[in-house]
Amino acid sequence: MQNTEAIWRLVENKRDDFAALSDRVWDTPELNYDEHRSAAAHREMLQREGFRVRTGLAGIPTAVMGEAGEDGPVIAILGEYDALPGLSQEAGVAEHRPIESGGNGHGCGHNLLGSASMLAAAAVKDWLAAQGIKGRVRYYGCPAEEGGSAKGFMVRGGVFDDVDIAICWHPASFSGVNKAISLACMEVDFSFTGRASHAAGSPQLGRSALDAVELMSVGVNYLREHMADGARIHYALQDAGGIAPNVVQARARVRYLVRAKTLPEMQALLARVVKVSEGAALMTETRVEHRVLSADANLVGNAPLERAMQDNFDRLGPPRFDEADKAFARAIQATLTPEEIAAAYRRAGIAPIPGEALCERIVPLEAPEPKSFGSTDVGTVSWVVPTVQARGTTYALGTPGHSWQLVAQGKTPAAHKGLEHVAKVMAGTAVDALLDPELVARAKADHRARLAETPFVQPIPPEVQPPLGMAHHG
Known part of the structure; x- marks a missing residue:
């Protein structure tokens, strides 16, 4: 528990800087492979935090990686920062009000995703230095998740070859371990x-x-x-x-x-x-x-890492929101249909609570699997590295992904609280792996067993190169 509380404090000490990074990326929404300002903001923060920085991974100009620590296991924490077209929206208003007609917007919360992941990596970096423990933590800034499959090209380029475990998350309307199910x-x-x-x-x-x-x-x-x-x-x-x-x-x-x-x-x-x-x-x-x-490949689960992440959720407890947070979430819910709100509960596999606007519960690991799901290039990573994902509450229950309502909530105090909460969970999971070689060994054994049944086949044909111009040429 001592190490857990220490890593949580390190996250808390840095949260304001990383909330500001998230807001900065929200302000400059950029599409697949065109995230030059967002990638630069992440690179500058990595340098400021004292990471050893590499850019242009796998020949992708907007891919960046920061590493800290020496020897020992390599823990990767994955982030993203790409936006979506046609979702421009003012922050903090519960009505459709584009900033720029037809402009981009962070309709999947990737401004939060990258910032929380780097916050977790920065906390682990400081913890490693303070403890004098052998081990390396890496933050991977991954562009073009929204249809660009950058992580798949990065896998093909070998940038994850020496990683022992990978950790990531995604903004959501609930908190818990993400079921390893995708298309x-x-x-x-x-x-x-x-x-x-x-x-x-x-x-x-x-x-x-x-x-x-x-x-x-x-x-x-x-x-x-x-x-x-x-x-x-x-x-x-x-x-x-x-x-x-x-x-x-x-x-x-x-x-x-x-x-x-x-x-x-x-x-x-x-x-x-x-x-x-x-x-x-x-x-x-x-x-x-x-x-x-x-x-993108479908996700491969990892039972030991999922159990370790769930333990961190359980130790930390759910995120807490104040009445102002809930009032704005209710205003957002007023723009939604009852079916959209019901679908959020079905996806999480938890029972509805009448009047619940922001989820202050942890979804149990044994919750039912979702019946509908999307795709992610994290799936390709999960075939070559034992991988675990979290979901973190950053927006109102029922908010559809890829919507103006989600963009509107991207800079709220509730989103910042969710960012901090899930950063603690990811950092805690990383510390558990660094302290327990057996956890890493079990994760790798579980991974080998799954691939023995179905060997990995790279989904991207060998002749296909990263579509760097897809944001401009459609």
Whole structure:
């Protein structure tokens, strides 16, 4: 308990600086691989804290790593700082009020994610120095989680090869160990090429790439009946071929995101989507090419690390919020539907409490698994390093991810309290691993056993490079 309280105090001593870092990143929301100001802010804080800093990891300009300590096990704490498009929103107001029309916003709380992770790493750094214990702590600043799969490229680049365990978290409407469940996914552009013509004077001479995109959508929609449970397919039009309806569109491009519970299921589903695209091209007498942008593996759990993290949650207790925090959370909830609030409880696997605005409970480890979930590039890391994730309460119950409501709560006192709380949990878990070689050994044994059943296959094809320009080119 002495070491636990010591690491908590170190987190408390630094919390204001890291809350300020979170707010600074919130103020400059940047998209996949374009997080230059956010990465610079993280690099400057690492240097200020005395870490040994490396930049440009795996050839990615906005990836940064800070290391402290000597010899011993290597504990990685992972952070992120990318935002989302179209979610610009003023902070601290419970109504939709964009700062910039069509601008970016931190709709997944990654401003908090990176800051809390670095806060935990900085506290562990100081604890190692004070205790004189052999061991290294690293903070990895990872860009482009939102569809860019930067961690997957970093895995392929070997930047986690000597890491013993990895720790991370994600902002949420509840606190507890994150269930190691996610969907494998791949993001792919389908580009159709046809032939332009006058849409009225000589329509028979045209071959419409836009028709092909629309027919592909029809085909994929029929495919949805025949997908495995849990699989998902989403799409977004990247290039409609122009704005003139009297021209047959000679080009069009659509981006598909294909997800499934496992990599083999995802690959099989993607193969069917590719066949649908080829059928659309055949029907329209156009050509189609597809290009993989990114891919994530599904998460691999780790029972010893999950138990250790749960023990830290239980020792610390739940986050505590004051009446002002709860009043603003209730104002946010007034913009939500009852179903959105009910879905938050289902995701956490806990019973609803009438009138609860901010969760002041710890979700037990044995809570039911969620029935719906997304994807994360942490999944790829979890195949090569024993990995554990936390969820930390930073916003009102029911707040949808990727929403203006989440952006609005990104700088609140409640968010800062959640940042500190989960930093303590991650730092405490790291200290437990540094003090207990058997915990690290059990985590590695558990990891080996899982991979013995299903060996790791890198989801990103070898010829695919980080799509560094995807924020600008769609």
